Amino acid sequence: MNEQNGFEERLREARGRHGLDRAAQEQGSGASGLPGGSMGLGLRAGIEVVSALIAGVALGWVLDRWLGTFPWLLLLGFVLGAAAGILNVYRLFAPRRGIH
């Protein structure tokens, strides 16, 4: 066991000497630990909006078919989906709510 601890110690020293650990820390950018980069962030935001719209519209459409109120719940679902999309994008940029 002692031998292994010594190994970990030397490994850490060697990594520090070559600046490997610091690079790993910088790479884990973004509040949530997801890879950063403006292009990736933009794509993520777009996908969040589109998927919230899909979820809202699908929910409205299914409820419409069930209740026979064709266009109304679908339109409501579209509005809710848009709102949820904006909420998703806000959550993307807002700091994560931590462990209370």
Added chain:
Amino acid sequence: MAAEGSSIDALGQFELVPVFGRIGASVGFTQSSAHMLLVVGLITLLLMAGIGARAVIPGRLQALTESLYEFIQDMVVSQVGEEGKRYFPFVFTLFMFILFGNLIGLFPFAFTFTSHIAVTFALAAIVFVLITVVALRLHGLKFFGYFFPEGAPLWLAPIIIPVEIVSYLSRPVSLSIRLFANMVAGHVMLQVFASFIVMLGGLGLIGKIVAVGPLALNVVLIGFEILVGFLQAYVFAILTSIYLHDAVHLH
């Protein structure tokens, strides 16, 4: 297959074809299912061979297996916390399946099953059902308080609750679309530039010289696709852990 005549068939590569003759056709066993089985076999082989030696100083295979294992374990523990270890096998399985699916699709004649929304949505739906069941089992009916943040004025409830529900339902959709769109986009680009090579190659000497351009681009794209394949498997796994964190702690 790539460029018949002068048209570019960029989407033909995603067509499902039954394999294994008549038996495969009658049960709908496509090349997609075959590649899934292949991937499962490859992962099993890698892990079995990797941990077979159990050396203190790991060989190459063991080092690869151990670093994959520790990579996901560190991620799950840092995102979910100590109690997240219970969900590590699930996240590890998902990660390996998607990673191998993305990477195996880059080989010639291979098929990328992660480029089908049916596959990615099925994976995302499993995650969605799991996080909902975990939240319900750990917190019971308090889970529904998740849809109404504490401290918000009560008269806003008719607006906040539907929006939060739609936002919650959009999780599997965004999870599946992200993976599917990335894989489709990459393979369509590869196909389009590969078609350019063939089409330019048919235009005599000058065409053959110009065709070096798309060929070089495709070499770069393959490297980029390896990165994207790894990154998307990572993103899928880390988003699963973030959702698990929400389910376990329920803020």
